[in-house]
Amino acid sequence: MNALMIRRYRYEIMPGPAAQQSLARAFGCARVVFNDYVAANRARHLNNQPFLSDVEAQRLLITAAKKAPEREWLAEVSVVLLQQSIRDAGTAYRNFFNSLSGRRKGRRVGLPKFKSKHQGEQSIRFTVNGFSIRGGHTNTHPDNPTPGRLYLAKIGTIPVRWSRALPSAPKSVTITHTPDGRYFASFTVDVPEKAAVAPAHPGRVAGIDLGLNEFAAVVYSDGTREIIDNPRFARAAARRLSRAQKSLNRKVKGSKNRAKQKRRVASLHRHVANQRLDHAHQVAARLIRENQTIAVETLSITGLARTSLAKSIHDAGWGQFLSILGAKAVEQNRTVAAAPAGFPSTRACTLCGTNSGAKPLHVRIWTCACGAVLDRDYNAATNLLMVAGGHSETLNACGADVRRHLARPRSDRDAAIRDEAGTRPTRTPSRVR
Ligand SMILES: [Zn+2]
Numbered sequence: 001m002n003a004l005m006i007r008r009y010r011y012e013i014m015p016g017p018a019a020q021q022s023l024a025r026a027f028g029c030a031r032v033v034f035n036d037y038v039a040a041n042r043a044r045h046l047n048n049q050p051f052l053s054d055v056e057a058q059r060l061l062i063t064a065a066k067k068a069p070e071r072e073w074l075a076e077v078s079v080v081l082l083q084q085s086i087r088d089a090g091t092a093y094r095n096f097f098n099s100l101s102g103r104r105k106g107r108r109v110g111l112p113k114f115k116s117k118h119q120g121e122q123s124i125r126f127t128v129n130g131f132s133i134r135g136g137h138t139n140t141h142p143d144n145p146t147p148g149r150l151y152l153a154k155i156g157t158i159p160v161r162w163s164r165a166l167p168s169a170p171k172s173v174t175i176t177h178t179p180d181g182r183y184f185a186s187f188t189v190d191v192p193e194k195a196a197v198a199p200a201h202p203g204r205v206a207g208i209d210l211g212l213n214e215f216a217a218v219v220y221s222d223g224t225r226e227i228i229d230n231p232r233f234a235r236a237a238a239r240r241l242s243r244a245q246k247s248l249n250r251k252v253k254g255s256k257n258r259a260k261q262k263r264r265v266a267s268l269h270r271h272v273a274n275q276r277l278d279h280a281h282q283v284a285a286r287l288i289r290e291n292q293t294i295a296v297e298t299l300s301i302t303g304l305a306r307t308s309l310a311k312s313i314h315d316a317g318w319g320q321f322l323s324i325l326g327a328k329a330v331e332q333n334r335t336v337a338a339a340p341a342g343f344p345s346t347r348a349c350t351l352c353g354t355n356s357g358a359k360p361l362h363v364r365i366w367t368c369a370c371g372a373v374l375d376r377d378y379n380a381a382t383n384l385l386m387v388a389g390g391h392s393e394t395l396n397a398c399g400a401d402v403r404r405h406l407a408r409p410r411s412d413r414d415a416a417i418r419d420e421a422g423t424r425p426t427r428t429p430s431r432v433r
Pocket of ligand 1: 349350351352353354368369370371372
């Protein structure tokens with residue numbers, strides 16, 4: 001019997017005008033309860049009182065609050081989503097305290113903030129008592145002509161675009177309203193854990209240097225290497241997005257045209273983000289399928305200094321890629337290893353280890369004092385392969401000759417192939433590392 005794991009299945013939903021109104025009210029009530037919790041805790045903190053437990057908060061901010069005239073409208077929405085809003089606020093506080101004490105790893109979590117009506121995305125969550133699927137199937141099979149509709153307590157039934165089959169009865173559903181005006185339902189479902197499959201190259205270690213011009217330079221412990229490009233369409237989509245953003249800035253504030261353009265920009269944003277996510281999934285899946293160990297520079301991108309908008313967007317992409325890679329590695333029994341913090345993967349020569357200092361980004365090839373001629377990115381990837389992926393077998397397999405071969409400059413042919421693929425050298429924000 002396989003263990004179960006939780007998966008999310010997301011579908012677009014099409015609420016009619018009445019359901020849209022009820023949803024707007026539900027988003028509002030969930031937000032008010034969340035904010036009341038944050039306000040209550042701030043007041044208690046000032047008076048040196050302990051923070052509210054979830055149970056106390058539910059009694060005080062839902063049950064008791066409904067009796068007061070200024071909160072009686074809370075009764076108009078399902079109590080299930082209000083309780084969930086309290087639980088979410090409670091979790092936000094627990095994450096903050098665990099992050100403070102060091103029990104929660106990773107990036108620092110701040111104190112919960114008030115939610116704004118104007119924040120990008122509105123969401124509410126229903127547990128099993130608050131929703132069901134009614135009157136039909138939840139799959140895409142052609143023999144099932146009646147698609148099931150999503151029933152939400154005190155909101156009604158909403159058509160769902162079942163783009164793929166929902167494998168079993170969902171345990172909860174999160175409804176989101178995106179800035180470009182669409183609605184989505186994300187179900188959590190228990191699915192049997194997939195059995196791990198051995199890597200296509202047993203025991204092989206990959207060292208990855210994530211780049212700005214290209215997605216990554218990858219070297220393998222069997223002496224092969226490759227450049228993984230950014231998807232060809234990403235640059236075009238980014239250009240379209242920047243044009244749309246400029247056009248938005250020119251539109252008169254408060255005008256209908258501006259509102260329309262704003263939705264267009266949001267929709268392009270989502271498109272670009274989806275493409276990036278899709279590419280990250282594909283690259284991570286292939287690396288996991290083929291290798292036993294993947295060596296990276298860092299597991300947390302948030303620690304890097306932000307120097308420009310372009311770079312921070314790249315950082316976000318890398319952070320996303322690393323978390324996908326980590327999740328797939330756990331599923332498939334692979335290892336993701338990071339170099340020690342501050343390891344100078346770009347500055348050190350992979351042959352003699354000499355650290356010759358920072359190199360401006362335009363330096364693609366450099367020569368070490370020991371005579372080695374090195375490709376900037378492949379040298380960094382080889383260092384990561386050695387250090388992060390470096391158990392002794394790998395070190396032995398990766399003798400000096402192999403390293404020299406892995407870190408050598410790219411040939412003109414490499415460059416020509418990449419030009420055909422639509423990647424060309426571009427000016428990037430000057431960054432020294
Ligand atoms: Zn050297």
